[in-house]
Amino acid sequence: MLIAFDLINIYYLPQYAPIINRLKERGHKVQVIGYANKNNPDIYNPILASLNVECLWAQNDEEACHIYRTNKPEWIFFGKKFDYLDELDSNSKTAQLGHGIGPKPSYYHKSCTPMTVRFIEGSLRLEKIKQLYPNDTFVQVGFSKLDPLFKGQEPGLNLTKLGLDPSKPTLLYAPTFNPSSLECFPDDWPQDFSKYNILIKAHAISLTRPQYNKQREKLACWAKYENVYVAGSEELSLLPFMKNADLLISEASSTLFEFAALDRPVIVCNFFKLKWNYRGIFKYRFNKRFGKDNVLYHNIGAHIQSYSALKQAVVEQLATPQQYAAQRHQYTRDHVGPTDGCASDRIINYLESHQ
16 A cells, blocks of 8 residues: 655654554555645755655645645545545545644544544543544554554663763653743753753754744753753654653643653643733633643642752652552553554554555
């Protein structure tokens, strides 16, 4: 079969990559369709080349639709809704696969335009989305992005080559771009954690969009500390960082669920710098987009209300990593799904049995 992957955002790639690799191993042909209006081909072509599959660039979704109509793949994967579904070739089936399993209501609303199938991660999410869209097809498979970690195929980072000390505990700070705790951390915070390695993996949007220049200034400041490694825009995958980390610090990010699935402690930052159009009289916009009515993650790990509480929380969570173990296991069942490393195979089995 020919299977196409719609890469409207380059940061979808870590979710697709394990599936792409297994498709090639099972003898299928793969095409990746990138969007030049959202991602710089000059920056990302080398990354896509490492997949060893055909990569085509479209200027927008209309041009991507033309590519699909011309090439007629048996299956097309989308990370979100696609406005030209009705114009695709009748022989092309469509699959939706979200790039994250975060707390935003948009996780569920992406299914407002039904595709042939949507692959779902955890059992609770499957139950809820079936209630919202009872006439559509949803299949629980797990979270393909984590397959290399669960199967022991992710080598991780070489801390020594990065100038870090492998004998120290390693913290992973992985803030999202909005709402983000990033700008609430002080310029010298790595100094407060000199006994630890600090891996910082910001969201791809923080690293590339002009409006997040202040966040990049923070990252550049922290990168100067000898106990810190800040990921660059070309390092798309969080998996190598998760492999090496003993503890995760984040906020409203799907990374919380992913890291908890490794049965390691997480610290949730309940403080953010909100965009002006989410503050004051516009707070309702924030509540509407990031409301917790869909996913309650209040007990996934330790919560802190300000940066000043972080150091004590880190010490406590590393000393007693079992404190939230039962909750982590429940969240994994509900939101991440099976942890056998076979999510990609379950997806491909479905494709092959529904040609």
